Amino acid sequence: MFTGIIEEVGEVVEAGEGTLRIRAPLILQDTKLGDSIAINGVDLTVAEIAGDTFFANLMPETYRRSNLGELRPGDRVNLERSCRPTDRLSGHIVRGVVEGTGTIESFMPEGDAVIVRIRAPRELLKYMVVKGPVCIDGISLTIIAKDAESFSVSLVQYTQEHTNLVGRKPGDRVNLETDILARYVDALLEARAQEAGQ
Structure with a gap:
């Protein structure tokens, strides 16, 4: 489990x-083989550590659901180690299971913040609500607006400075993970409706 607070x-x-091999001197200070690290929101297992880099294997399903197949040497990626039972949950409950990708539509300055609008598949938008959580490339963010095809989030200065999101551009794909609680509620209600219909 993760929080969406990028380390x-x-x-x-x-x-x-x-x-995939990543240079990450900070998080490798107390990482060991077999640990989970979210890379742009995708939970991967550390298979090898060499100096200030770690190596992870990727499955075909990971390529189908995420943007990790588009990564090239030199690209910057958001990293977070998995939570310990004693950690504060500063973001929201993030599983590191990317459900699909969205496309950045625009960046709009608003005071010190930046509003990012992302076009997303309808099957993911149905689990998003205004003022609810969403995970974008592993970053825990709050949805501030939503329509039938897209949603928007606001990036405070800290997020702008400590993640890779403002370095992206319109047209780039980003990994999305919706709120697991919304998914559970939807599944329970659907099961109840099917039982009532029988």
């Missing part, structure tokens, strides 16, 4: 078929 922006060193 470090790492750098892709190697990206190949089923493999």
Whole structure:
């Protein structure tokens, strides 16, 4: 489990078929083999540590559901280690299971903040509510607006400075994970409706 609070922006060193190596000196200080690290919101297992880099394997399903297949050496990625039972939950409950991708539509300055609008699939938008949580490339954010095809979030200065999101551009794909609680409620209500219909 993760919180969506980014600990470090790492750098892709190697990206190949089923493999990914990231430079991340900060989070590797107390990381060991087998630990989980969310890379742009995707929960991956540390398979090798060499100096200030770690290596993870990727499955075909990861490529289908996320933007990790588009990564190239030099790209910056958001990184977060998995939670410990004693950690504060500063963001929201994030599983590190990317459900799909969205496309950045625009960046709009608003005072010190930046409003980011993202076009998303309808099957994910149905689990999003204004003032509810969403995870974008591993970043825990609050939805401030939503319509039938897109949603918007506001990036405070800290998020602008400590994640890779403002370095992206319109047209870039981002990983999305919706609120697990909304998914559970929807599944329970659907099951109840099916039982009532029988």
